Amino acid sequence: MDGARRTTARFFSQPVAFRASADDASCVKYTYEFPRPALTVDAVVFTLRANDLAVLLIRRKKAPHKGKFALPGGFVDANESLANAALRELAEETGVTDVTLEQLGAYGDPGRDPRGHTVSVAFFSFIVAEAHEVTAGDDASSAAWVSWAEIESGPAALAFDHAQLVQDARVRLQQRLDDPCGHVGLELVPARFTLSELQGVYEAVFGRAFDKRNFRSRLLAQDLVEAVDAAQRTGRHRPAQLYRWKNVKTQ
Amino acid sequence: MDGARRTTARFFSQPVAFRASADDASCVKYTYEFPRPALTVDAVVFTLRANDLAVLLIRRKKAPHKGKFALPGGFVDANESLANAALRELAEETGVTDVTLEQLGAYGDPGRDPRGHTVSVAFFSFIVAEAHEVTAGDDASSAAWVSWAEIESGPAALAFDHAQLVQDARVRLQQRLDDPCGHVGLELVPARFTLSELQGVYEAVFGRAFDKRNFRSRLLAQDLVEAVDAAQRTGRHRPAQLYRWKNVKTQ
DNA sequence: ACAAAAGTGTTGAGAGTACACCCATGC
DNA sequence: GCATGGGTGTACTCTCAACACTTTTGT
Known part of the structure; x- marks a missing residue:
């Protein structure tokens, strides 16, 4: 502990601003009664x-x-x-x-x-x-x-x-x-995404594979995502259905 | 932001100790290049x-x-x-x-x-x-x-x-x-305790009642507590069996 | 005897896990 | 036609929640 008894009034004394030397105008210093990390x-x-x-x-x-x-x-x-x-x-x-x-x-x-x-x-x-x-x-x-x-x-x-x-x-x-609502506040995937993309995020975060059917059915059962009609992502293979988060503004 | 560009070297300059006035020997001040909360x-x-x-x-x-x-x-x-x-x-x-x-x-x-x-x-x-x-x-x-x-x-x-x-x-x-191991690091009950005492802690923390049978069977099923033989707490009514946390030093 | 707390099992619902095959497309 | 990723259903297990009565003691 400090040798001196610390009082709130002294600890909170306003910092004193002054110039350390005449030729360093930018070097304003801040001084407190007690050390601050x-x-x-x-x-x-x-x-x-x-x-x-x-x-x-x-x-x-x-x-x-x-x-x-x-x-x-x-x-x-x-x-x-x-x-x-x-x-x-x-x-x-x-x-x-x-x-x-x-x-x-x-x-x-x-x-x-x-x-x-x-x-x-x-x-x-x-x-x-x-x-x-x-x-x-x-x-x-x-x-x-x-x-x-x-x-x-x-x-x-x-x-x-x-x-x-x-x-x-x-x-x-x-x-x-x-958490079933764990996605809120996290930008895990783009506004429109495929379930495989989302599953990839989960697998990377947890460092293990998830069963595709279980992953999808849980998301749908918890009413977290909804399919975006007539929107499918084209790629090298069969196009994937796009989804968006439910109860979240469309973006 | 600060007007001056903050550099690490200057921010970390050691605090300067000096006496604010000759007649206040205890008033050592600490000075930094930038304000610190x-x-x-x-x-x-x-x-x-x-x-x-x-x-x-x-x-x-x-x-x-x-x-x-x-x-x-x-x-x-x-x-x-x-x-x-x-x-x-x-x-x-x-x-x-x-x-x-x-x-x-x-x-x-x-x-x-x-x-x-x-x-x-x-x-x-x-x-x-x-x-x-x-x-x-x-x-x-x-x-x-x-x-x-x-x-x-x-x-x-x-x-x-x-x-x-x-x-x-x-x-x-x-x-x-x-968490099944939520008690670790928390002093919820004395070293020897009755299950009713522990349940009382849970009910106070959650602000709702728990079913006595479910509470007890879950604790025992999870192997969290063990009965202390030949030790019963005396009281106004039927004495209660004492337990202790399992896999924790006896204390 | 009675008041008060201790103690004890079963059942049903829901969540999680394991598991295999066909489909649509690009090349 | 074949390689690649997309898409689907069922059965089992386990956990959790709901639920009532008997036992033991002090007064």
Whole structure:
């Protein structure tokens, strides 16, 4: 504990802004009575890519963990909500917007960032990769989808405790899909989709095969999807019936 | 966003310690290149009290929200883990120790604390009230169990967004108990307990009655509990068989 | 004796799982 | 015509929910 007794009034004293030196006009400092951990947000964005689960990562071009993959994320701005901070950082670093993020939890082990005590609030999501363009945000990093196989079995080493975050996020995603209404808030498939596409998403997330008949009958029995009449997706083989989520605006 | 481009190196510059004035030796200040939200932890500790769910709260004796009830909690110290901070604050403010806390999530709405941007990481737990002594921590607050009825229907107004926290915590607690192994990490009952006592906990958490036969047979079918031979609790009526959790050390 | 809590089985409905074959299309 | 993915039904098992009466003790 601190030697000095911490009082609320003193802890909450307003930050003092001043210039550190005459020749650095941009260097305003923020001062508090007690130390504050840095607060960051990270986003674990999943997608289905080539029949495999993939995560949107950036490659760090700066120390620490230079050259390693990391989750898009960054510092929470003054008077910014956590979710907005995560959306902003995701957009800045990967170009991905229009995402619904769900909170995963806070990660605050004092040693998780070698630069100092940093607490990160993690979010997760699932999106259709084809519906979002990925662009590297700045020269400090480059963004790309990285398949789960590369993440899990070594080739793509993750910075900080981000390997833990993506593991936890996948478990939470599985719990979401176990729920009959688990698709709400997650962009698992395009607005119109075939049941095989949806099944592919489930199989990638859970890492195992599902029985086609059981999968389809459960969806229909739970009244989650409805066929879109006179719309069939053409392809190399027999065209598949298109569906949409039921009780959701048509989009 | 900030006008200045935020770089990692500058954000992580070490805090500068100095004395604000010559006659206040204890007033060391901490300075950062960018504003940092205050980081706090809060603990939602449930118990069963008089057949009703209750939450361990403190009554605030200071502004803001003077006189209102609030969750025990406080600021995270330098290089302190989130869970340890919550345990420390819980012990300081209520005297309750030896608790297993589980993380609920982070609450970071910029307006949630009128004193300024404050992010709180919430934890929850369930304990046997009789096994823990509650003592007010200091003159800034007094600690007490407050029944759910008082919390929900008005008499006990909660400070900040703590009404939301306890609601969310109860939902998470219900999800935990739905899990066949939901009791792990939660101190629902004493080491030796009757099935009626355990059922009472479930009924308080879910707010509805369970069928006695179904409740008992499910527990036994799932191999969760085992009878403790030659041990029966005496009372006003027919003595009840005592049980203990299976596959858990005897305690 | 009676009040109060302890204890005990069966039945029906629904969900989940396992399983195999024909269909429509592109090449 | 053949390769490829699309599409369909049944039987079994297991879990969950509903349901009432007897037993044991203290007073």
